[in-house]
Amino acid sequence: MSQVLIVAEHSGGQLSPATSKCVTCARGIPDAVITVAVLSDSGAGVAAQAAELEGVSKVLLVDNPANAQPLAAVLAPQVAALAKDCSHVLGTSTTFGKDLMPRVAALLGAPQLSDVMAVESANRFRRPVYAGNAIVTVEVPAGRQLVCTVRVASYDAAPEGGDAPVESIALDSALPRHTRFVSVSAPDSGRPDLQTASRVVSGGRAFGSKEKFESIYQLADKLGAAVGASRAAVDAGYAPNELQVGQTGKIIAPELYVAIGISGAIQHMTGIKDAKTIVAINKDPDAPIFEVADYGLVGDLFAILPELEKLV
Amino acid sequence: MQRIMVCVKRVIDYNVRVRVKPDGSGVVTEGVKMSINPFDEIALEEALRIKERGEATEVVAVSLGPDDAQQQLRTALAMGADRAILVKADAGLDPVTVSEALMALVRKESPDLVLLGKQAIDDDAAQTGQRLAALWDRPQASAASKIEVQGDWLRVTREVDAGLEVNEVDLPAVVTVDLRLNEPRYVKLPDxxxxxxKPLDATDLQALGVSVSExxxxxxWDPPPQRSKGVMVKDAAELVDALKQKGLL
Known part of the structure; x- marks a missing residue:
């Protein structure tokens, strides 16, 4: 039997869909008994959401004022204490999990597999390396405790319908004061979240300026889509960095991805490989993005964008 | 602060299109250009800028790898690091071993700050900095896009999924850096x-008392699954029709 602990990611009282995808990954581990740990300052609501996910056996709730913000140095000793007897400890491969899980792994003295995209057995997994240009199959010794971050784009959300018990736990881990949270800028655009949106419209350097890039928001709003950007567009200052899609930005898997004025650098392709349908609009017929696009349209984006807006 | 330690990894240059060997035993490295991991290069640039502002006195570049990793350390010295240390080891060590070796170096060198990339572009593990911070029992700030030295603590802006997060960390600390922190300088011939x-010392894992985790x-190794090329449409109307037919609009 595999005792799997999943560290819940949440904000504003909402469980992240990324955690639900971790549950789906965990269900692929043979004979997994899945526990979700919610660390928060007032996590009852999040714990209740986690308890509803199918496949979850138990939810552990650790409420502590110190957990109001997701600081890895504060959370890691608590997760390590909860995970002591677990075979697998899973977190999301988002900035939250990437920050936290290696610290947990080091405290447990355990190896970590980052960006797990497939479970082959309790101790054999697949993950991408070299920006997705190679996939490795990795094995750990049977019975060795293992920490994983889960590549959320590789999994669907777990269905609801579960009814797991929630257990409140008080931990006496000594928590450090050497790391302090100051602020987070979370611009509330009113648009869907890039990482979990079913439709994404992305723009590249071809927009030429921040002002012209703005026109992409109108199309996105008509489609009910999240907005993304290539690294080139972000580096040029057309779009804020949290919109960056690609190896060094966000890896996404929407139903529909529309790439406008994006040539398709390898590092961008890495971020969209799991999109169900890719549409590319570019004036260069030789742009590499057309090699992976399900639908390609060659032309001037400033002419096509208004037409599209009218038609959808 | 006194000393900044910067970790630099020798990796296949980011411009090289990496290919899996036909026998699945690894990726093609013969005749391939090697460079400093670009994120580590940004970490080094930041260390040099901190020193040039008079907020640190020494920058030490360290690397784990084969003898050839001396080339990357020489580049680091040419950029401006004061000295370098090579820990001789096989390439392809996992982050457990690397972080333990770095911890052994931290004990010897007592840096006030360790800077490194948020990930290496070969194994994409993104673990080493955080693991080192845990072993050292010191603060970590990952994916930094701004670092402000405030005496014995740092104000670090981090790139997180929600946007930008600001943390304060007491020194000594480990900071991993993201792309937008700075643009590394070019190395000039006289440098x-x-x-x-400049001094480049060598040691090895055994001397540091670290065993290789296996x-x-x-x-x-497999090549990634390829997406097949789709169809070209002639205008916006045809595109919208096609998407509607597939039920995507």
């Missing part, structure tokens, strides 16, 4: 000449 005279065994 390359000067770098040849928990993660790579069984095989």
């Amino acid at each position: 390359i000449m000067k770098a040849k005279k 928990d993660l065994k790579v069984l095989k």
Whole structure:
């Protein structure tokens, strides 16, 4: 039997869909008994959401004022204490999990597999390396405790319908004061979240300026889509960095991805490989993005964008 | 602060299109250009800027790898690091071993700050900095896009999924850096000449008392599944029709 602990990611009282995808990954581990740990300052609501996910056996709730913000140095000793007897400890491969899980792994003295995209057995997994240009199959010794971050784009959300018990736990881990949270800028655009949106419209350097890039928001709003950007567009200052899609930005898997004025650098392709349908609009017929696009349209984006807006 | 330690990894240059060997035993490295991991290069640039502002006195570049990793350390010295340390080891060590070796170096060198990339572009593990911070029992700030030195603590802006997060960390600390922190300088020829005279010490894992972890065994390497090329449409109307037919609009 595999005792799997999943560290819940949440904000504003909402469980992240990324955690639900971790549950789906965990269900692929043979004979997994899945526990979700919610660390928060007032996590009852999040714990209740986690308890509803199918496949979850138990939810552990650790409420502590110190957990109001997701600081890895504060959370890691608590997760390590909860995970002591677990075979697998899973977190999301988002900035939250990437920050936290290696610290947990080091405290447990355990190896970590980052960006797990497939479970082959309790101790054999697949993950991408070299920006997705190679996939490795990795094995750990049977019975060795293992920490994983889960590549959320590789999994669907777990269905609801579960009814797991929630257990409140008080931990006496000594928590450090050497790391302090100051602020987070979370611009509330009113648009869907890039990482979990079913439709994404992305723009590249071809927009030429921040002002012209703005026109992409109108199309996105008509489609009910999240907005993304290539690294080139972000580096040029057309779009804020949290919109960056690609190896060094966000890896996404929407139903529909529309790439406008994006040539398709390898590092961008890495971020969209799991999109169900890719549409590319570019004036260069030789742009590499057309090699992976399900639908390609060659032309001037400033002419096509208004037409599209009218038609959808 | 006194000393900044910067970790630099030798990796396949980011411009090289990496290919899996036909026998699935790894990726093609013969005749391939090697460079400093670009994120580590940004970490080094930041260390140099901190020193140039008078907020640190020494920058030490360290690397774990084969003898050839000396080339990357020489580049680091040419950029402006004061001295370098090579821990001789096989390439492809897992982050457990690397972080333990770095911890051994931290004990010897007592840096006030350790800077490194948020990930290496070969194994994409993104673990080493955070693991080192845990072993050292010190703060970590990952994916930094701004670092402000405030005496014995740092104000670090981090790139997180929600946007930008600001943390304060007491020194000593480990900070991993993201792309937008800075743009690394170009190395000039006179600097390359000067770098040849700078100290580059070598040690190995055994001397540091670190054994190689073999928990993660790579069984095989596969090329990624390819997406097939789709169809070209002639205008916006045809595109919208096609998407509607597929039920996507």
